[in-house]
Amino acid sequence: MEADGHQSHPRDKGQVARQGLQLLSLRRFLRTLQRPQRHTWRANRKKPPEALLSRPFQKPPTPWSPDGFYEEAEEPGSWMEQYTGEVYIQELASMLPVEVLKAFLPLHSVRILDLCSAPGSKASQLALELTGESVLMCNEAKTSRAQILRCNLLKTVVADRCLILQEDGRHLAAAGSACFDAILLDAPCSGEGNLRRIPEVIERIQAPNYGRIKAENASLQKQLLQSAWRMLRPGGFLVYSTCTLNLQENEEVLEHLPMAEAEFMDLPARLGFPSCSSLGLRLWPHHWDSEGFFVACIRKRGGGGQSVAAPTPRAPWPWSTLSWEEWNDLRAEATDDWPDLTPSEVSRVARYRGDLFLLPPLNALNGLDHLLPMTTPALRLAPLELRLHGARAAAGEDWVALAAQLGGGLGAYTAQMDALVQRGAHWQSAVQIFDRLGEERLKADLIACNTLMKAYSKGGAAGAARKLLKQMRSWIIAPDVTTYAAAMKAADAEELFQDLREDGLQPDVITYTVLMGAYAKRGRRAKAEAALRDMSRDALQPDVIAYTALLDLYAKLGDLEALRRLLATMAPNVVSFTVLLKALVKLQRLQEAQETLEEMQLKRMANLISYTSLLSAFAKKGEVSRAEGLFGSMQKATLQMDVVSYGTLILAFARAGDGQGAVRTLRRCAEERIAPNVVCYGTAIQALRKEGNAMAAEALLQEMSDRRTG
Numbered sequence: 001m002e003a004d005g006h007q008s009h010p011r012d013k014g015q016v017a018r019q020g021l022q023l024l025s026l027r028r029f030l031r032t033l034q035r036p037q038r039h040t041w042r043a044n045r046k047k048p049p050e051a052l053l054s055r056p057f058q059k060p061p062t063p064w065s066p067d068g069f070y071e072e073a074e075e076p077g078s079w080m081e082q083y084t085g086e087v088y089i090q091e092l093a094s095m096l097p098v099e100v101l102k103a104f105l106p107l108h109s110v111r112i113l114d115l116c117s118a119p120g121s122k123a124s125q126l127a128l129e130l131t132g133e134s135v136l137m138c139n140e141a142k143t144s145r146a147q148i149l150r151c152n153l154l155k156t157v158v159a160d161r162c163l164i165l166q167e168d169g170r171h172l173a174a175a176g177s178a179c180f181d182a183i184l185l186d187a188p189c190s191g192e193g194n195l196r197r198i199p200e201v202i203e204r205i206q207a208p209n210y211g212r213i214k215a216e217n218a219s220l221q222k223q224l225l226q227s228a229w230r231m232l233r234p235g236g237f238l239v240y241s242t243c244t245l246n247l248q249e250n251e252e253v254l255e256h257l258p259m260a261e262a263e264f265m266d267l268p269a270r271l272g273f274p275s276c277s278s279l280g281l282r283l284w285p286h287h288w289d290s291e292g293f294f295v296a297c298i299r300k301r302g303g304g305g306q307s308v309a310a311p312t313p314r315a316p317w318p319w320s321t322l323s324w325e326e327w328n329d330l331r332a333e334a335t336d337d338w339p340d341l342t343p344s345e346v347s348r349v350a351r352y353r354g355d356l357f358l359l360p361p362l363n364a365l366n367g368l369d370h371l372l373p374m375t376t377p378a379l380r381l382a383p384l385e386l387r388l389h390g391a392r393a394a395a396g397e398d399w400v401a402l403a404a405q406l407g408g409g410l411g412a413y414t415a416q417m418d419a420l421v422q423r424g425a426h427w428q429s430a431v432q433i434f435d436r437l438g439e440e441r442l443k444a445d446l447i448a449c450n451t452l453m454k455a456y457s458k459g460g461a462a463g464a465a466r467k468l469l470k471q472m473r474s475w476i477i478a479p480d481v482t483t484y485a486a487a488m489k490a491a492d493a494e495e496l497f498q499d500l501r502e503d504g505l506q507p508d509v510i511t512y513t514v515l516m517g518a519y520a521k522r523g524r525r526a527k528a529e530a531a532l533r534d535m536s537r538d539a540l541q542p543d544v545i546a547y548t549a550l551l552d553l554y555a556k557l558g559d560l561e562a563l564r565r566l567l568a569t570m571a572p573n574v575v576s577f578t579v580l581l582k583a584l585v586k587l588q589r590l591q592e593a594q595e596t597l598e599e600m601q602l603k604r605m606a607n608l609i610s611y612t613s614l615l616s617a618f619a620k621k622g623e624v625s626r627a628e629g630l631f632g633s634m635q636k637a638t639l640q641m642d643v644v645s646y647g648t649l650i651l652a653f654a655r656a657g658d659g660q661g662a663v664r665t666l667r668r669c670a671e672e673r674i675a676p677n678v679v680c681y682g683t684a685i686q687a688l689r690k691e692g693n694a695m696a697a698e699a700l701l702q703e704m705s706d707r708r709t710g
Contacts, residue, residue: 037196085157111367187240188217318375429455590618659693
């Protein structure tokens with residue numbers, strides 16, 4: 001059964017396997033398609049994701065990219081690091097074309113074209129490898145996708161090496177031939193290799209017109225290939241790739257190259273892969289647990305491996321470069337966000353259509369004169385983009401806001417909403433971001449809707465939560481359990497829980513826990529207990545939050561017997577012990593509370609909250625000796641004492657009428673470099689007055705006043 005509910009026979013998926021798979025390999029291929037795809041990501045070595053790389057769990061490296069990692073612990077799609085540019089979420093197979101090019105061409109002082117560049121996964125990967133006076137020209141015809149491409153180059157901190165073209169790649173050779181040392185052509189294709197990630201691909205394969213679609217793709221691929229071949233200098237390398245598996249869009253396209261000029265590189269021998277194709281590499285999902293993919297590398301015969309000489313310019317440069325004096329004048333008027341550039345870097349600053357840009361190394365542009373009038377530099381010298389591109393740190397929320405403004409797309413807007421939710425901003429702030437999706441003609445998805453629902457949940461916006469559920473259905477976005485869990489926190493949890501079931505969804509631990517919390521908050525004991533039983537019936541293991549909701553309810557009701565009975569059914573932890581301790585304190589059963597704390601000490605579960613709960617009970621009863629003994633235990637346990645702890649002990653002396661003891665504790669607090677607050681002073685002053693020491697009380701009052709004034 002497919003993820004979208006469409007049932008398909010294994011033979012349907014087998015339609016993509018027409019390249020001679022033997023029976024056993026075909027079975028492995030089909031079985032692999034039934035498994036969830038592994039997540040992979042690529043680290044940015046220019047600003048490495050220290051927090052991710054230093055996590056304690058294992059980070060398995062990918063087999064062919066030194067910067068690639070498998071993600072075993074969580075879904076990386078919501079990581080803030082992808083918006084700051086520390087991480088690029090990229091499929092394993094997609095990392096291979098750049099590694100292929102690296103295997104055959106030293107990437108020092110070269111001119112490279114990425115002909116179908118958006119969204120920028122391979123471009124940002126390749127630009128990180130360039131050294132010397134190198135330039136990467138990135139082409140994307142659609143403006144919206146070109147903006148996303150530029151945003152990804154900025155985040156990766158490689159935009160100062162890149163130029164952006166917005167042209168039809170099929171006709172680009174008319175503007176300049178034999179001018180690139182290498183060209184990447186990741187061609188548009190039918191996407192058969194994405195079967196695991198995009199279930200809709202199987203519907204495309206089963207469609208009656210699929211043969212025509214493949215033929216149209218192949219025609220486009222051949223035109224792009226011919227254009228790329230003309231722009232490649234003799235001795236240069238062309239890397240051709242697709243995320244599809246059929247011969248028609250791969251080997252049969254490459255056979256249209258002029259074979260007398262084309263030398264196909266032996267990728268299996270060079271890279272250590274098993275041979276799967278006569279002209280390149282075909283990655284099967286069951287071989288590498290990746291997407292299906294095809295890649296080939298072809299050298300253009302007829303050159304000695306050196307770049308051709310720069311032709312005579314036939315068109316003027318579109319930029320006017322600035323002098324050092326002009327730059328200094330501009331820099332004096334600019335904000336601190338502007339960069340400090342060396343004289344050699346200033347020679348690369350140019351005016352272009354009213355803005356300032358930083359060009360790639362000027363010597364790298366030799367031979368590209370015919371194309372330069374069609375390009376835009378990728379790095380604009382404006383504070384907004386410099387903050388995104390450079391090492392100038394910004395908060396995560398600022399990064400995603402900048403990414404959204406620079407064409408980061410739906411993901412950037414969703415991350416911006418999530419950052420607002422995490423900060424605790426009013427839910428209306430998230431609504432304003434969500435409304436921009438419509439203004440940008442972006443279609444909201446389930447993740448964006450769930451993020452907005454989370455904002456409603458945090459703000460208790462019941463009406464807005466219900467309205468969003470209705471809107472999602474009108475947008476044909478089916479709410480999932482995450483949607484309902486967030487909505488239940490904002491609106492009527494019991495009613496929405498029933499709606500969840502009516503939608504054919506299976507409640508999970510989180511939705512049950514929210515339901516139990518709602519029942520406990522309203523004192524509906526029988527309902528909360530029934531929900532806990534239903535979790536077991538649904539083969540779900542309650543977590544500590546679910547248990548704690550019921551424990552809190554028993555504590556409020558003063559039912560210690562039920563509380564202890566429930567504790568016996570669960571693995572005790574610091575939270576459950578603390579609930580029990582607080583319940584005993586509330587019922588003034590202090591001896592039992594102390595015994596509970598001692599048990600927590602033996603299990604090494606006692607924390608500052610549990611100690612302070614019992615300390616407060618002793619203090620209110622004026623039991624100084626027990627309070628002092630407990631305070632000493634807290635110090636021996638090397639807990640980080642705070643002003644609340646000292647204030648509670650001062651209260652114990654005050655309740656016992658011992659003003660001098662209260663003052664001594666006040667002094668101890670100051671000696672520990674914990675500044676006593678107004679409550680500490682006020683309690684000690686009252687204690688002195690209670691024992692009749694008015695002079696000492698007045699002196700302490702003056703000290704407090706002097707401290708506050710100071």
